[in-house]
Amino acid sequence: MIRIIEPRFSEEEKEVILQILNSQQITRGSWTARFQELFADYIGVKHLFTVCSGTVALFVALKAVGVDGKRVVVPAMSFMATIDAVYLAGGVPIVVDVDEHYTMDPNQLEDAVKRYRPKVVVPVHLYGQTADMSAIMELSERYGFYVLEDAAQAHGAEWRGRKAGSLGHLSAFSFYASKNLPMGEGGAIGTNDDKLAREIRKWIDFGEHPAFNIRITEFQAGIGFVQLKSLDERNRRRREIASKYSSLLKEDFHVPQEREGAYHVYHLYTLRHSQRDSIVEYLKNKGIDARVYYPYLLHELRNSEHLPTPNAEAFRKEVFSIPVHPYLSDEEVGFIAESLLQAVRLAQSPLCSV
Ligand SMILES: Cc1ncc(COP(=O)(O)O)c(C=O)c1O
Structure with missing residues (x-):
């Protein structure tokens, strides 16, 4: 069978896994820090937080904005996690159509925004191509909503010379085994906004409010680090x-x-x-x-x-x-x-x- 998905790993990943095992620092260590720094640099965002999945990345990003009882616009075509994260974060999803590139239709988005006044809009860069982010960000400025990019399928994709994940107020990535940047499981949230970054951190470091443990291990970060280079x-x-x-x-x-x-x-x-x-x-x-x-x-x-x-x-x-x-x-x-x-x-x- 010619597989639709085929992550491959080299001697370098194996060496990193061995190094991590030998170091006995298997979680919250230097590989997680290095991956976060490298990926933040690659995407072009100030803050980058790794979490255990793309679904959790969407959830935490929505929680950081605060969507309880608020409307959140998503496109009709995506993996189900895009809408499930909205429900799980307490938001009320409003679904709009896609354009000929399978991403959120900005024209219909404007109708939805006028009618529903959403707090957040979640364009999905489906199949590896960004939504029309210029049109969406222009609407965001005009109507005052947050834009959370679902970039789970778009590692390295660009819009007008800027990387997917750096175009909205927030972004969510997945490092699931099938993705262009695979770790097995994993996710990340990116933002340039210091205030949102503080809110995100409350979901990652325990203490501020009830939270899940949503961290990745050093093994995942090590694999991600090597995979990012190529x-x-x-x-x-x-x-x-x-x-x-x-x-x-x-x-x-x-x-x-x-x-x-x-x-x-x-x-x-x-x-x-x-x-x-x-x-x-x-x-x-x-x-x-x-x-x-x-x-x-x-x-x-x-x-x-x-x-x-x-x-x-x-x-x-x-x-x-x-x-x-x-x-x-x-x-x-x-x-x-x-x-x-x-x-x-x-x-x-x-x-x-x-
Ligand atoms: C568009 C989209 N959003 C969100 C997710 C959720 O990511 P994860 O499976 O890592 O939870 C995925 C992938 O699985 C996805 O393709």
Whole structure:
């Protein structure tokens, strides 16, 4: 099976794990401090706090702003953690549609903001491409809401030369095993705001109010530290593969488009086709792990208040993702593209059903 997700580790990670074991400092040590410093620098934020998952990063960021009983806008297409964190933090989610790049539609956001006066808006940089952050930040200034970037899928992505995670008031990352920067499990919250940083710290250091233990271990931080050094190189390879796919598939599929001003890091390479289900089935039979991210819309999943979502409803029926991880060989990329073209020919043939 050509896997859709494939984290790989070198001798360097193994050496770091051994060093940590030998040091007997397995939590709250120098590796966590070093990773936080390096990632803060990489993203371009003043404060960066590691936590145990992306979901917890979203939760703590929302708690730091204070969303109890307040409205929080999220897009219809994302992993469920985006909306679950809002509920868990005591907020009231309002779901809006996505634009043609699968990220929050700023036009509809303005309607939602006028109607619901949210305290926080959570754009999701879905599949590795940032939302239209200029439009969203402009609305934030005009209407006075906080922007929390869900950058769980966008390590190293950029918008107009600035890194995802440094564009809003706050950001949340995930270092889950499948992510462009994997640690196994883990997350981080970034901010440039000193006051918000003080609030975040209360969730990390015990004492100020009841809190969970949400720290990562030194092992995770050590892996993250090593993986971060080659993140740009891996993202470049993802982009190379994506560009190859797009040139081979653009006549037969709706291929992902890079927004002008964006640097897409292809956490997922997501296409659309009306015969999606039979194509995915065909690929699976060929040993290619294709998957649907995501088969649900957030407001349907959690029965939440929402604006009309015609784009998300149409896309949800047609999207599917194929392997784009940086360790694919050129032969595998060619084989996957060729299999997709065969699947389309079969799906469209009157004599065969795939
Ligand atoms: C967009 C998005 N938000 C939030 C999360 C939650 O991260 P985690 O699984 O680390 O809790 C994920 C990933 O899993 C995600 O893809």
